Amino acid sequence: MASRAGWRGRWAEFRDSRFSAATALVFIFAAAAALFAGSYTFAMANPTPHSLPLAVVGTNEKAKLIDEMERVAGTAFQLHEYSYEQALQAVDEQRVFGIVDLRGNGVRLDVVGAAGASVAQLLAEVGPQAGATYRVPVAVTDLRPLQRGDPRGLALFYVSVAATLVGFLGAIQLNMHASALSPVERIAFTAGYALLGGFAIVAVVDWLLGAIRFPFVEVWGILALTMFTSGMVFTMFNVLLGRWAMVPTWGLLVLLGNPSSGGVVSWPLLPSALGLIGSWLPPGASVNATHTAVYFGGHQHAQPFLVLTAWALVSGVVFWIWRDRHPGRNNSAERN
Numbered sequence: 276m277a278s279r280a281g282w283r284g285r286w287a288e289f290r291d292s293r294f295s296a297a298t299a300l301v302f303i304f305a306a307a308a309a310l311f312a313g314s315y316t317f318a319m320a321n322p323t324p325h326s327l328p329l330a331v332v333g334t335n336e337k338a339k340l341i342d343e344m345e346r347v348a349g350t351a352f353q354l355h356e357y358s359y360e361q362a363l364q365a366v367d368e369q370r371v372f373g374i375v376d377l378r379g380n381g382v383r384l385d386v387v388g389a390a391g392a393s394v395a396q397l398l399a400e401v402g403p404q405a406g407a408t409y410r411v412p413v414a415v416t417d418l419r420p421l422q423r424g425d426p427r428g429l430a431l432f433y434v435s436v437a438a439t440l441v442g443f444l445g446a447i448q449l450n451m452h453a454s455a456l457s458p459v460e461r462i463a464f465t466a467g468y469a470l471l472g473g474f475a476i477v478a479v480v481d482w483l484l485g486a487i488r489f490p491f492v493e494v495w496g497i498l499a500l501t502m503f504t505s506g507m508v509f510t511m512f513n514v515l516l517g518r519w520a521m522v523p524t525w526g527l528l529v530l531l532g533n534p535s536s537g538g539v540v541s542w543p544l545l546p547s548a549l550g551l552i553g554s555w556l557p558p559g560a561s562v563n564a565t566h567t568a569v570y571f572g573g574h575q576h577a578q579p580f581l582v583l584t585a586w587a588l589v590s591g592v593v594f595w596i597w598r599d600r601h602p603g604r605n606n607s608a609e610r611n
Contacts, residue, residue, distance in 0.1 A: 326350065326351065326353050326543070327348070327350060327352050327353065327372055327394065327397075327398075327543045328352070328353040328355065328370060328371045328372055329341075329352045329354055329355070329371055329372065329373050329374070329375055329398075330354075330355050330356075330357045330361075330362035330365050330366070330371040330373070330374045330375070331354050331355065331356050331357070331374075331375050331377065332356075332357060332358065332362055332374060332375070332376045332377065332378060333376060333377035334356070334377065338377060339409065340375075340377075340382060340405050340406060340409055340411055340413075341354065341375060341405075343404075343405035343408050343409065344375075344401045344402060344404075344405040346405075347400075347401040347404050347405055348397060348398075348401045355370075355371060359374070359376060362374045362376075362385075363418075366385075366387055366418060366419070367571055367573075367574045368571075368574050369390055369567065369571060369574070369576075372386075372390050372391060372394045372395075372398070372541075372543065373385055373386045373387060373394075373395070373398045374418070375402075380412075381406075381411060381412035381413065381414060382402075382406060382411055382413045382414070383413075383414050383416065384398060384399070384402040384413050384414065384415045384416070385415075385416050385417075385418045386398045386399050386416070386417050386418070387417070387418050387419045388417045388419060388420045388421045388428070389420065389421055389428070389566075389569075389570035389571070390419065390541070390570075391428065391541030391542075391543070391544075392421060392427050392428035392541075393428075393540050393541050393544050394541045394543055394544060397544070398415075399415045402415055403415065419570055419571070421570075422486075422487050422488065422569075424484070424485065424486030424487050425486065425487055428538075429538070429539060430480070430486060431487070431538065431562060431565050431566050431569060432536065432538025432539055432562055433538075434476060434480060434487075434498070434565060435498070435501060435536065435538060435558060435561040435562045435565055436533060436538075436558070437476055438472070438473065438476060438498040438501040438502045438505070438561060439501060439502075439505045439528050439529075439532070439533070439557065439558050439561065440528075440529070441472055441502060441505075442469065442472075442501060442502035442503065442504065442505025442506045442509075443505040443506055443508060443509040443524050443528060445465065445468045445469075445472070445502070445506050446465060446505075446506035446507070446509040446510050446513075447509060447521070449461060449464055449465065449506075450510075450513060458594070458595060458598040458601070461510065461601075462507075462510075462591065462594075465503055465506040465507060465510065468502070468506075469499045469500070469501075469502035469503035469506060470499045472498070472499070472502050473494075473495050473496070473497075473498035473499030473500075473501075473502055474495055474499075476498050477489050477491060477494055477495050477498065487569065488569075489568070489569060490568050490569070490572060493568045493575075494565055494568050494569070497561060497564045497565050497568060497579075497580075498561070498565070500561075500580070500583045500584070500587070501557060501558075501561040501583060503587055504557050504583045504584075504587040504590070505524075505528055505557060507586075507587050507590035507591050507594065508524055508527065508528065508557070508586060508590050509521070509524045510590065510591075510594045510601075511589075511590035511591075511593045511594050512524050513594075513601060514593065514594050514597040514598065514600045514601050515593070515597065515600075517600075527556070528556075528557060528558060531556065532553075532556040532557060532558035532559065533558045534549060535549035535550070535552055535553030535556065535558075535559055536553055536556070536558040536559040536561070536562040536563075537550075537553055537554070537559060537562055537563065538558075538562040538566075542554070554578065554579070554582070555582055556582075557582070557583055557586050559579075559582075560578070560580075560582035560583045561579070561583065563576070563578070563579040564576075564579035564580060564583075567579075
């Protein structure tokens with residue numbers, strides 16, 4: 276009994292010491308490193324197509340070529356019969372990832388690099404293979420090639436990652452170095468660094484480096500909204516969990532959000548669970564909106580903006596309701 280009491284006493288002493296939180300962080304960061312590597316590896320190690328939507332123009336005996344493409348790709352396509360003009364419209368609206376034109380002597384396979392480099396590469400490989408099996412020539416054309424500074428389609432992903440990471444890191448720094456801010460002031464300064472940060476990203480990537488030509492106002496707005504949303508997500512968790520707010524923020528926005536965003540591997544090639552949730556998380560919404568703004572101008576969707584706005588509003592409401600629990604607020608009250 277005395278030994279058990281001794282262990283309890285030592286545990287209580289350790290728990291109340293300065294080493295308690297530091298030890299917890301050692302294990303948390305080790306787990307975060309493993310999960311960070313694992314989440315990306317899981318998403319990218321074996322991209323497999325799942326119900327890839329394609330437009331089909333014309334139907335004749337060459338339609339069996341599509342069956343062979345499905346066999347080679349290892350999946351069943353979602354086939355939509357259109358006229359060629361309708362198919363081009365579906366491409367612009369990102370409802371299909373390619374066009375199989377069966378009219379004429381050969382087959383024309385239109386891929387869409389801007390809709391997903393990994394998907395375009397897959398189609399460009401399986402189309403000619405299937406054509407060789409049936410001795411039908413397959414001409415591959417990229418309808419929307421990626422920009423010269425974005426050859427693999429990753430630049431927009433990293434741009435969105437930058438906005439996401441700096442968004443919640445900025446909120447962390449406000450919490451550490453500007454703890455006396457009132458709730459309204461905290462939200463205002465979060466919006467301030469989001470606006471300036473979004474502008475800075477566009478200025479460096481487009482104007483300074485010339486890597487990607489952005490529609491300036493639209494992309495600035497998307498990145499600013501992304502940064503603000505990420506900052507408010509951390510601020511929400513901060514009033515709910517205090518000093519441990521980084522754990523769910525990192526889990527939601529980095530471990531889960533970035534691999535499922537479709538920025539590295541297109542959603543049709545992601546594991547089905549990630550592909551399903553990706554567009555409903557802030558990183559996926561940001562990638563989606565930025566990608567459409569750059570490559571499919573005039574065909575922007577409302578969903579990514581609604582997703583980002585919903586996360587920002589919910590986070591802001593939770594923060595406002597429990598604002599008196601904000602650690603910085605408590606420290607300010609103690610000083611006063």
